[in-house]
Amino acid sequence: MAVRVGVLGATGAVGQRLIQLLDPHPEFEIAALTASEDSAGKTYRQAAKWRVDSPIPDDVADITVSATDPAAVPDDVDLLFSSLPSSVGADVEPAFCEAGYVVSSNSSNARMADDVPLVIPEVNAEHLDLLEVQRDERGWDGALVKNPNCSTITFVPTLAALAEYGLETVHVATLQAVSGAGYDGVSSMEIIDNAIPHIGGEEDKLETESRKLLGEFDGAELSHDEVTVSASCNRIPTIDGHLENVWVETEEELSAAKAAEEMAAYPSIDLRSSPDQLIHVFDAPDRPQPRLDRTLGDGMAVAAGGLQETPDGLQYNCLAHNTIRGAAGASVLNGELLLENGYL
Numbered sequence: 001m002a003v004r005v006g007v008l009g010a011t012g013a014v015g016q017r018l019i020q021l022l023d024p025h026p027e028f029e030i031a032a033l034t035a036s037e038d039s040a041g042k043t044y045r046q047a048a049k050w051r052v053d054s055p056i057p058d059d060v061a062d063i064t065v066s067a068t069d070p071a072a073v074p075d076d077v078d079l080l081f082s083s084l085p086s087s088v089g090a091d092v093e094p095a096f097c098e099a100g101y102v103v104s105s106n107s108s109n110a111r112m113a114d115d116v117p118l119v120i121p122e123v124n125a126e127h128l129d130l131l132e133v134q135r136d137e138r139g140w141d142g143a144l145v146k147n148p149n150c151s152t153i154t155f156v157p158t159l160a161a162l163a164e165y166g167l168e169t170v171h172v173a174t175l176q177a178v179s180g181a182g183y184d185g186v187s188s189m190e191i192i193d194n195a196i197p198h199i200g201g202e203e204d205k206l207e208t209e210s211r212k213l214l215g216e217f218d219g220a221e222l223s224h225d226e227v228t229v230s231a232s233c234n235r236i237p238t239i240d241g242h243l244e245n246v247w248v249e250t251e252e253e254l255s256a257a258k259a260a261e262e263m264a265a266y267p268s269i270d271l272r273s274s275p276d277q278l279i280h281v282f283d284a285p286d287r288p289q290p291r292l293d294r295t296l297g298d299g300m301a302v303a304a305g306g307l308q309e310t311p312d313g314l315q316y317n318c319l320a321h322n323t324i325r326g327a328a329g330a331s332v333l334n335g336e337l338l339l340e341n342g343y344l
């Protein structure tokens with residue numbers, strides 16, 4: 001029987017992607033949708049300005065949107081996918097967990113909390129067991145798991161593939177699509193014919209979340225990896241797909257050819273939404289490109305290319321679909337991991 005799920009923030013950019021991925025999902029059945037007070041009481045069709053590249057599912061369109069409040073969500077819903085603004089998530093996600101719901105969240109609040117697992121299943125699935133610590137400490141029947149920021153998800157799998165060579169220093173410059181800011185995020189007058197070399201708070205997320213993801217969990221505590229990560233984030237006028245330029249220094253010598261081999265061989269995980277090949281490595285130096293490569297693996301793969309040796313180490317480029325791999329798909333994959341590991 002499918003698990004009954006809900007979406008918090010269902011009308012937004014990530015919420016709509018979640019609906020698109022969850023509607024055909026055989027393990028999950030959409031049973032509740034929430035948004036702001038402005039949308040509550042309307043049907044989903046009325047409340048959501050549908051902008052995803054497939055029709056709004058009929059059965060979902062007729063669901064009445066509720067307020068984002070535990071009292072408004074049916075008790076028989078077991079799993080909630082959250083795509084709320086982080087300021088809202090910070091208040092309401094703990095209330096849902098306390099009320100017994102398991103929450104798989106995209107929002108940035110609490111990602112760095114010591115007892116909240118931050119998970120990319122192909123990279124650090126074992127961190128999910130931090131939920132035992134969380135439940136002990138907070139006394140929750142529910143649970144809170146996070147996926148990282150969209151630009152963190154793009155480059156961390158490539159680092160994980162190289163970790164055995166000893167990661168010392170990483171520099172990353174991002175070229176991020178406008179959908180990463182949500183529908184109301186960047187005005188067309190700001191971004192057309194332009195690039196904006198600042199995204200508030202984003203650099204810090206890449207620098208800290210990557211170290212948590214690459215850290216080790218000993219069953220009681222999570223230690224963060226010691227690699228130094230420095231990031232610079234730029235908004236560019238693409239719709240979807242974050243492209244990133246990465247420079248890596250490793251303790252052990254690592255050639256570009258060997259790094260390409262390690263990335264291509266990096267294993268995926270046996271979950272429905274995980275792609276068979278996690279990292280696609282291009283030989284062509286001008287790939288990956290957002291328009292051409294963001295839908296690899298149904299938008300759940302990471303692409304890498306342009307691997308070359310530098311005087312200090314390696315340089316390469318990587319790309320992932322920010323609202324699928326970087327947000328909604330990441331959250332659904334964490335939902336599958338929660339199910340697989342008996343947390344639902």
Ligand SMILES: NC(=O)c1ccc[n+]([C@@H]2O[C@H](COP(=O)([O-])OP(=O)(O)OC[C@H]3O[C@@H](n4cnc5c(N)ncnc54)[C@H](OP(=O)(O)O)[C@@H]3O)[C@@H](O)[C@H]2O)c1
Nearest residue numbers: 009010011012013014035036039083086107150180182327
């Ligand atoms: N876009 C991306 O690529 C991406 C990637 C990774 C993570 N994220 C994170 O995912 C979250 C959602 O991003 P988004 O781009 O989907 O944002 P968005 O398009 O602005 O959507 C926000 C959603 O939250 C709801 N909401 C707003 N204020 C609320 C309130 N006070 N109470 C309850 N619901 C409220 C909105 O409902 P109404 O329609 O009723 O206003 C809408 O459903 C953010 O935390 C963002 O940082 C986004």
